[in-house]
Amino acid sequence: MASISNLSHTLPLRIRKFGPSYFSLSTLSCSISQEDVHPNNPNSYFPKRGQTLELVCESLAFKGKGLCKVTQTGFVVLCDRALPGEHFIGRVTRKKGNYAEVTKVKTITPPRDIVDAPCVYAPYCGGCKTQNLSYDAQLRAKEEQVRDLLIHVAKFSRDDLESRGILKPIVPCDIQFHYRNKMEFSFGPLRWFPKESLHERRVDAGSENYALGLHAPGFFDKILNVDNCLLQSHPANKVLAAIQECWRDPQLGFSPYDVHSHLGFLKHLMLRTGRDSATGLPEVMVNFVTSSYKPELLKFLADKVSAFPEVVSVINNVNSSVGNTSVGEEEYTLYGKSCITETLRGLTFQISANSFFQTNTYQAEVLYKLIEDCAGVRGDGSEIVLDLFCGTGTIGLTLARSVRHVYGYEVVPQAITDARLNAKINGIENATFVQGDLNKIDENFGKNFPKPDIVISDPNRPGMHMKLIKFLLNLRAPRIVYVSCNPATCARDLDYLCHGVAERNIEGCYKLVSLHPVDMFPHTPHIECVCLLELH
Ligand SMILES: C[S@@+](CC[C@H](N)C(=O)[O-])C[C@H]1O[C@@H](n2cnc3c(N)ncnc32)[C@H](O)[C@@H]1O
Numbered sequence: 001m002a003s004i005s006n007l008s009h010t011l012p013l014r015i016r017k018f019g020p021s022y023f024s025l026s027t028l029s030c031s032i033s034q035e036d037v038h039p040n041n042p043n044s045y046f047p048k049r050g051q052t053l054e055l056v057c058e059s060l061a062f063k064g065k066g067l068c069k070v071t072q073t074g075f076v077v078l079c080d081r082a083l084p085g086e087h088f089i090g091r092v093t094r095k096k097g098n099y100a101e102v103t104k105v106k107t108i109t110p111p112r113d114i115v116d117a118p119c120v121y122a123p124y125c126g127g128c129k130t131q132n133l134s135y136d137a138q139l140r141a142k143e144e145q146v147r148d149l150l151i152h153v154a155k156f157s158r159d160d161l162e163s164r165g166i167l168k169p170i171v172p173c174d175i176q177f178h179y180r181n182k183m184e185f186s187f188g189p190l191r192w193f194p195k196e197s198l199h200e201r202r203v204d205a206g207s208e209n210y211a212l213g214l215h216a217p218g219f220f221d222k223i224l225n226v227d228n229c230l231l232q233s234h235p236a237n238k239v240l241a242a243i244q245e246c247w248r249d250p251q252l253g254f255s256p257y258d259v260h261s262h263l264g265f266l267k268h269l270m271l272r273t274g275r276d277s278a279t280g281l282p283e284v285m286v287n288f289v290t291s292s293y294k295p296e297l298l299k300f301l302a303d304k305v306s307a308f309p310e311v312v313s314v315i316n317n318v319n320s321s322v323g324n325t326s327v328g329e330e331e332y333t334l335y336g337k338s339c340i341t342e343t344l345r346g347l348t349f350q351i352s353a354n355s356f357f358q359t360n361t362y363q364a365e366v367l368y369k370l371i372e373d374c375a376g377v378r379g380d381g382s383e384i385v386l387d388l389f390c391g392t393g394t395i396g397l398t399l400a401r402s403v404r405h406v407y408g409y410e411v412v413p414q415a416i417t418d419a420r421l422n423a424k425i426n427g428i429e430n431a432t433f434v435q436g437d438l439n440k441i442d443e444n445f446g447k448n449f450p451k452p453d454i455v456i457s458d459p460n461r462p463g464m465h466m467k468l469i470k471f472l473l474n475l476r477a478p479r480i481v482y483v484s485c486n487p488a489t490c491a492r493d494l495d496y497l498c499h500g501v502a503e504r505n506i507e508g509c510y511k512l513v514s515l516h517p518v519d520m521f522p523h524t525p526h527i528e529c530v531c532l533l534e535l536h
Pocket residue numbers: 356357358388389390391392393394395409410411412415436437438439440458459460485
């Protein structure tokens with residue numbers, strides 16, 4: 001779910017809804033000619049495709065894009081890889097409703113707070129877009145983004161947020177590199193080179209042209225070859241390097257999968273790192289995703305990686321479909337165990353090749369502690385917890401020890417199986433996990449569990465469906481802890497829960513007590529938020 005190749009998500013909320021006023025930024029320099037103004041509305045302004053603008057980046061917006069505003073009009077322009085304070089020339093590439101996107105042509109004055117990015121791939125890789133921005137500045141930009149969304153989308157006043165102390169300072173991540181416990185690399189027949197290194201490409205290089213790495217941002221078919229990733233664990237990097245060293249050898253007979261011709265064997269390499277719950281030592285799972293089942297062919301790579309003492313599991317997911325996901329129709333264990341383990345808040349979790357687990361274990365400890373604090377469990381074993389979007393049950397299980405019962409709901413059947421298994425291995429008997437689609441609930445939802453004292457809701461990026469919002473507003477649980485990985489949809493849902501949905505005549509009944517932004521993924525645009533809502 002959280003491979004680096006899908007770190008660049010689509011914008012789930014219509015930006016149209018925000019309008020230029022969402023971007024509370026000062027006016028920036030850019031000259032406008034009379035033709036740029038729409039003839040029917042002299043106040044409107046639309047730059048033309050191909051037009052160049054002189055801009056200053058003021059802040060970072062969704063997907064970590066630099067946000068600029070055009071002088072006199074306030075027209076919003078977004079630029080990938082522009083950083084706060086950077087004065088630059090941008091060329092308009094796309095017009096979208098009430099904003100435009102530009103690509104950077106030339107920097108006039110460098111950004112504030114820049115640092116040398118330690119990773120050689122940082123300028124091109126879609127994973128770490130802000131590695132060259134100091135960590136303090138990254139945190140400030142994330143905090144500002146959340147504040148803007150709370151004001152302009154969730155409709156809280158700046159005064160509310162500040163004087164009532166609702167918006168808490170962002171929780172930094174103490175570990176800024178090697179924090180990811182899962183990475184997914186892709187194989188491809190032709191490595192991608194950025195423009196400035198195109199001279200390195202050799203047409204006659206044969207299998208040397210093969211790529212194993214990360215997708216070039218925005219391209220499903222272009223792969224930047226990567227020998228070492230500063231976000232993944234050290235043992236996982238050793239495995240990656242060992243595979244890179246040999247897999248192109250023509251004598252081994254490996255072919256990378258071509259997403260256009262649908263030919264080729266090796267599709268993805270997924271590396272997951274956990275910890276042995278008894279010794280605390282790292283455990284690595286190597287998962288080869290292939291287009292067919294050929295264990296005799298994979299044996300060479302399986303033997304090579306299993307020679308590392310940290311590698312305790314070598315898996316083969318076979319995905320014969322033309323789709324390019326890493327989830328196979330069949331899964332084989334080529335070496336060792338079928339799962340690795342990880343410890344979180346004193347509990348042990350089994351992680352299979354495709355099960356969801358928080359990708360930054362270190363910061364997940366911090367996040368879950370915060371969720372527990374916000375849940376405010378009394379500890380007398382009397383309370384009922386409803387854990388919506390429970391995944392493999394991790395949040396609910398950490399609370400189960402001090403409440404009467406946890407009811408978890410989740411759409412992915414395998415995650416529910418894992419949640420039940422996780423309850424069992426931790427000796428937890430007061431947790432019930434049910435598979436179901438929370439976007440399709442009807443009036444019967446809620447009849448199978450007692451009224452909860454605490455609701456935990458941790459949806460994925462699209463946030464909560466209106467049916468679920470209505471359900472929660474009718475349920476009137478005393479407390480909701482809303483955990484979100486997308487501050488835009490989070491702000492929308494907070495507005496609904498607190499202020500209601502005017503166009504549907506629905507009244508809100510919650511008060512936002514606190515919102516803690518948490519940095520789970522340094523150098524990336526991602527922001528997690530933990531919000532505490534209490535019934536009015
Ligand atoms: C951000 S994850 C949270 C997982 C879990 N709470 C944790 O911390 O590990 C969101 C979860 O919501 C699940 N999900 C997505 N859409 C859903 C839906 N419509 N109904 C129920 N669950 C859904 C996903 O499968 C995923 O496990």
